[in-house]
Amino acid sequence: MKKIILSLAVIFMMSSFTTANINVDKAIIEDVPGRECVDTAMEFVNAAVDAGIGDGELNGAYYDEYMTIYHFYYRECMLGFV
């Protein structure tokens, strides 16, 4: 009887430990720091394209330039300047 109770306790601990891990992982995925800034930077790039910056193909010939604008704006947003 003791052995059964001990086994059950071990199984219960293992399962709760696994569940806790999953919850932590979920929490990390859901709370990416600067998620808002990612969207804001993307919106800024889109606005720049509409104003005639580059050729409008974000993954095209001006990819490096769009990335520079995106990173610059993202950094400004994270620092609280926008």
Added chain:
Amino acid sequence: MKKIITLLIICLTYISYSQEKLEGEVLYKISLNKPDFSKLEKNTKISKKRKEEVKKVFKLSKDVEAILLFNKKESLYSVKKSMQNESNTRMNFTEIFAGNTNKYYVNSINKEYFYQTNIFGESMLIEMLQKKWKLTQETKKIGKYTCYKAIDLNSKNQSIMAWYAPEIPVNFGPKKYFGLPGLILELQESTIVFTAIKIELNTKKIKKPNKGKKITIKEYNEIRNKNSPFKNRRRN
């Protein structure tokens, strides 16, 4: 007979002298094209705040200068450092499209074309592809040089135009533009215009960029596809 030989010697000396002088530097002024905000104003998916910020960056994006060093076989293009320092704290569309902190190297003898950049947090030497040009007979004067118009067939809507001077017979130009039968003195992109404002023919030492791993355009595209923040995004 003596006269002919003398004439030939003079001609040969002149030709070799001219070829030796085929090195120097070009100073380009780079300006932003006049923006058209009508499309931006109509886009209801973009917030008013972001629209105003883009307009502000346009207003603050000043002209920049860049230098192209060249000799008979190679060239190196980069934006002038002093200009970069002035605008370090603010976004400057002109500077970003002029080449930012990148260094563009072309060796027409070894057919080696690449640029040094810093992307995804590391330095890389990325291969550049030679453009396909359509040569035209249209001409215009830039300084004392007669320049011919060429169209970049790879550009979207064939909107990129170069003006090159066959009088300076090297096939170099600013940024990723090269491969024409003369030095490019003006280049019109959709966002910016490069204009040569000073040409000096003298001896310049060219230091080949060497920071980072050398990768092909195919490898670069694979890295881009894996890491790009734009890959799952659609334009508004």
